[in-house]
Amino acid sequence: MEQKRISELSEIARKVRIGVVDAVYSAASGHPGGSLSSADILTYLYFEEMNIDPAAPDMADRDRLVLSKGHASPVLYSALANRGYFPVEELKTFRKADSRLQGHPDLKKVPGVDMTTGSLGQGVSAACGMALAAKLDGSSRRVYAVMGDGESEEGQVWEAAMFAAHYKLDNLCFVLDWNGLQIDGAIDDVIGPAPFDTKFAAFGWNVLTADAHDFASLDAAFAAAREQSGKPTVIIAKSVKGRGVSFMENQASWHGKAPNAAEYETAIKDLQA
Amino acid sequence: MADMIATRDAYGKALVEFGAKYDNLVVLDADLAAATKTEMFKKAYPDRFFDCGIAENNMIGVASGLALSGKIPFASSFAMFAAGRSFEQVRNSVGYPGTNVKIGATHGGITVGEDGATHQCLEDFALMRTIPGMTVICPADAGEARLAVQAAIEYNGPVYLRFGRMAVPALYDDTYAFSIGKGSRLVEGNDVSLIANGVEVEQALVAAELLKADGIHASVVNMATIKPLDREMVLEEAKRCGCIVTCEEHSVIGGLGAAVCEFLSETMPTPVLRVGTNDCYGRSGSAKVLLSLFGLDAAAICEKAKAAIQMKK
Ligand SMILES: Cc1ncc(C[n+]2csc(CCOP(=O)(O)OP(=O)(O)O)c2C)c(N)n1
Ligand SMILES: [Mg+2]
Numbered sequence: 001m002e003q004k005r006i007s008e009l010s011e012i013a014r015k016v017r018i019g020v021v022d023a024v025y026s027a028a029s030g031h032p033g034g035s036l037s038s039a040d041i042l043t044y045l046y047f048e049e050m051n052i053d054p055a056a057p058d059m060a061d062r063d064r065l066v067l068s069k070g071h072a073s074p075v076l077y078s079a080l081a082n083r084g085y086f087p088v089e090e091l092k093t094f095r096k097a098d099s100r101l102q103g104h105p106d107l108k109k110v111p112g113v114d115m116t117t118g119s120l121g122q123g124v125s126a127a128c129g130m131a132l133a134a135k136l137d138g139s140s141r142r143v144y145a146v147m148g149d150g151e152s153e154e155g156q157v158w159e160a161a162m163f164a165a166h167y168k169l170d171n172l173c174f175v176l177d178w179n180g181l182q183i184d185g186a187i188d189d190v191i192g193p194a195p196f197d198t199k200f201a202a203f204g205w206n207v208l209t210a211d212a213h214d215f216a217s218l219d220a221a222f223a224a225a226r227e228q229s230g231k232p233t234v235i236i237a238k239s240v241k242g243r244g245v246s247f248m249e250n251q252a253s254w255h256g257k258a259p260n261a262a263e264y265e266t267a268i269k270d271l272q273a
Numbered sequence: 274m275a276d277m278i279a280t281r282d283a284y285g286k287a288l289v290e291f292g293a294k295y296d297n298l299v300v301l302d303a304d305l306a307a308a309t310k311t312e313m314f315k316k317a318y319p320d321r322f323f324d325c326g327i328a329e330n331n332m333i334g335v336a337s338g339l340a341l342s343g344k345i346p347f348a349s350s351f352a353m354f355a356a357g358r359s360f361e362q363v364r365n366s367v368g369y370p371g372t373n374v375k376i377g378a379t380h381g382g383i384t385v386g387e388d389g390a391t392h393q394c395l396e397d398f399a400l401m402r403t404i405p406g407m408t409v410i411c412p413a414d415a416g417e418a419r420l421a422v423q424a425a426i427e428y429n430g431p432v433y434l435r436f437g438r439m440a441v442p443a444l445y446d447d448t449y450a451f452s453i454g455k456g457s458r459l460v461e462g463n464d465v466s467l468i469a470n471g472v473e474v475e476q477a478l479v480a481a482e483l484l485k486a487d488g489i490h491a492s493v494v495n496m497a498t499i500k501p502l503d504r505e506m507v508l509e510e511a512k513r514c515g516c517i518v519t520c521e522e523h524s525v526i527g528g529l530g531a532a533v534c535e536f537l538s539e540t541m542p543t544p545v546l547r548v549g550t551n552d553c554y555g556r557s558g559s560a561k562v563l564l565s566l567f568g569l570d571a572a573a574i575c576e577k578a579k580a581a582i583q584m585k586k
Pocket of ligand 2 (some may be wrong): 148149150177178180181182222
């Protein structure tokens, strides 16, 4: 990937992160930590990887993205808005009673949202169904699902993993946002869902790793996923929860909390640096 | 008897029949294809049948993803697992996004028989009925089951269909027209209205015959659609008969009886007695024995009918 494109994507990701902070601050609630850890992943998908058209959000042969970790809705909304699906200004209506930007993604309300999520473990199954449908249609469309590392503790994730491997859904790619944290603390302390690579490999998946905040690394992984045939791919993307906002980085406490006015200013300053 | 057919058999057959007409119809099962009868579809259209293994929650999500890509998926398992285990998947991945998923749940009710309480789902109407936008149907015979499958295919939105394991007689001939949300009156009468669904329609018909001996003329209505309820017909029955007995192979809590009570208490308070399981679990036994043991047979309906008439002022 050319350095110029990396710089462009980095600049877009910076704006996507500002949208996250704006949305959560305006709502005085929401989930900044996991939104910021997925910001580069969603930026890459919406601005580089996926075959989509913001002017035709329901285009039949578009690629699909399911944000299975639906609490990270701010980053999905910010990526969609920055991509042109709706005005960036609208992010400030997040979670308000008259807004279409629900606390968790709602496909009926927001153009570009491919699946309603929020209940962890469910989005990945819908992504399997979408990938299976693409196979039945003989379509080359691809399906992506972004999931949390804590989310992997849901048994349904492994039901889905079994299904995707059995039906050889090589048009399906999960991205596991490996930020090491969930609500109650470090994933290793809560219940220890790792290791992810050998688990997915044992389930018959093609396993790739990437740095979730390095576009060259993401680019290589998504390219390799496209090349894979006969198996679904998981990209285990090592990330930093709260990435980009100094005081939120690697803090479980910033999972589901909005910044106050002073914290908001610091956050914006961090993201403008 | 030659024409005794379980509604699950009619379900399997209907999937094959309509699979020919709708090439976007796909069928999912969770390792129960032989029992749910989806294996008939599997044989006819192996490329459109997907076994999900014993993983009902994933199956519901997969169905939703298929529906969002233009397929008409039927996801099948026993009612206990489709509606019970996967309640929240149905609620959040099907009901809330309003995806065009059809849940074909077999082995509903006490007439599952010998397998006993863990497999006898007496709560599925209640669970499915609370989900906004969900249509809930329990056909009474093979012909109606076939028509209900067709109606579900032609309707765009989530549908829960409950089929039974036990063979039941044909109640309708080919002239019967089924529509979602419409009850059908099988017997005219003005003294008491028996509003039933599923296997209980047959029991209600027998009860109506027995009641004649006591000079009681019961109306019998098959209310195959529990949601949306045919309010017009319930109101008509309440006005004409002045009392109602609901009959279902389900808990008295939350099902057809509850739906009728909820509606009438707000529009035209009318005595309603509910035949159903009384807030209890099932048990092993033959279907027929269980129907009488749990107070779901014609004799039990007759008793309730007389008591309901006594409640009329
Ligand atoms: C089924 C379910 N259980 C619990 C929750 C509440 N919840 C929201 S986020 C979260 C932690 C998620 O951790 P992880 O998947 O690691 O997400 P990330 O760190 O990327 O934010 C939990 C338990 C939920 N949304 N769904
Ligand atoms: Mg995490």
